[in-house]
Amino acid sequence: MTLQPSLNRPDQFETISLLGVRFHKVTVQDLIAYVAQSARLNQKTLIGNVNVRSMNFAYELPWYRDFLNRSDLVFCDGFGVLLAAKMHGYALQSKHRMTCPDYIEDLAKACEREGVSLYLLAGSPGVVDKAIAKLRAIAPQLVLGGHHGYFEKTGPETQAVIDQINQFRPGVLYVGFGMPLQEKWIVENFDRLDARVFLPLGACLDFYTGTVYRGPRWMTDRGLEWATRLFTEPQRLWERYIIGNPLFFYRVFKDLLVRRLRGTDA
DSSP: OOOOOOSOOOTTSOEEEETTEEEEOOOHHHHHHHHHHHTTSSSOEEEEEEOHHHHHHHHHOHHHHHHHHHSSEEEEOOHHHHHHHHHTTOOOOGGGBOOGGGTHHHHHHHHHHHTOOEEEEESOHHHHHHHHHHHHHHOTTOOEEEEOSOSOSSHHHHHHHHHHHHHHOOSEEEEESOTTHHHHHHHHHGGGOOOSEEEEOTTHHHHHTTSSOOOOHHHHTTTOHHHHHHHHSHHHHHIIIIIHHHHHHHHHHHHHHHHHHHHHHO
C-alpha cells in the first residue's frame, strides 16, 4: 500500500528539510490543536515524528522515509534533530521539540473538550490499563479505549485487534510498538482501520505510567533522557545511542560539507 496524504496539510507551519526528510516547526499547542481538529474531519490524517533514531531509519529505509514525507504533520521529538536543524540554519527553539509523556494529558483533555475519542494501542496489558485509568481521572468525559501491544502483528491476532478498533471507531488512534514496527504496522493496515488520526508515539505509555524511568526532569528538559535510558538498559540500547547518535551527526556534518562545496562551486 502507498500512503496518500490527506487534504489536511498544515500549510501554516514552516517546513524543515533535513537529510531528505521533512518535518514541521510546531509547538506542542500547535500539535494538540491540529490532532484534535483533524479527528473531527471525515478523512484520515497521518502524524509522524522525528528524533535521531527515526532519522537514521529514514536514511537507511526508503519506505520509512516515504512514511515521514507523506505524513500530514511531522513534529520533532528529539534534541539531536533540533540541533541538527539549527546547524542547517533553521530558527528553532526548545519549544519546537516535544515528547509524548509531557503532553499526553493535555491531548486527552483536548480530545474530551472537542468530543473526540482516543484509542491506545500500546504497551503491555498492565501498562495500557494503568494509562487508561490515569487519563480517565483527568478527562472523565473522554471516550477512551485501548488494547495492549503484545500481539502478533500479522494474521488472525492483528485482524482481531483491527476489528476491535473498527468497532470503537477512534478519532485518534495512538500506536506505540516502537520504531519502525509501529510505522510498518500502520502502513500495512492503513486502509483496513476505521480511524481518523494515526499517531505513532513509541514507548510513551511506559514513561507516562512510570513503568520505564525517564530520568530527572532537568535531564529530560535538556535532551539527556537518552543517557538515563542507556544507563538503565545498556544491553538493549547501547547500539541505538553509542552508535546511532554519532552516526546521525556524521551524516549531518557530511551533508553540511556537501552543501557548502556545492555553494562554492555554484
